[in-house]
Amino acid sequence: MATDVDTIEREILIEAPLSRVWNIVTRAEHLGTWFADAGAEIDLRPGGVLTLTWKEYGAHDGRVETVEPPHTFAFRWALRTGEPITDGNSTLVVFTLSAEGESTRLKVVESGFTALAVDAAGRAKHIEENTQGWRAELDELRVYAESAGA
Template sequence: MVTDTVRRDVAIAAPIERVWAALTEDKHVQEWFGEEAEIDLRPGGAIVFGWTAYGRNHGVVEAVEPPHRFSYWWARPSDTDPAPGNRTLVEFTLSEQDGGTLLRVVESGFSTLTEGKEQAVQDNTQGWQQELDELRAYLEA
């Protein structure tokens, strides 16, 4: 049975407002999450993340609650629009902790994918490990 959720908690030595900006503003996101980012920061707004090696992933903003919660649906595979059967939900939850920020990332919905469920879990588990390490390095530099 495929797990439905990938989760990671990361302590970041940066104020919550800086972490929020790094998650939601194009100019910051493209510094740690691929080479391209376009975010229309409102529920229903479009998102595009681009990687030279993987193509462009399209998404739709689900929730925006500054500076504590941001979520979006995104499609798998690249270059497709999110729809039932090809999308997962990514949720960022931020809380202040020890003068910095605790960031929790939960990606869910893998069990609803119509194909490639196991590969998606594996890819995104490794992907979030790498990308969130890059986010922490970016913010703590």
């Protein structure tokens, strides 16, 4: 995989209203279900702390960057937990939501891979894992948002 890729993008249409999808993307009880499979914590304000925890990968620290309900939510998340978040150890994830009738179009853009302070092999691995991850995670989000319990 190329190591000069800076951005991963994925867009999906979810058969659920914008307000429901916004809550699913920004509230800890939902993030810790469809995205981080072992829980999430979030202080939903710019500069707020975000922690995403996976059974397989452990906890990853983040910082909320943008909260513009119900259309834009962005955060930076670190490669390794326990370090202050910088451009060299984190990427920026931006969710953009827009209503399409009774459905919601959700776009995710993760950027900053070329600024990561890792070697080429590490960068390529991170890009590949996150590209595959966004495919799977957004499919999980769609199923979760379209279910009656969300």
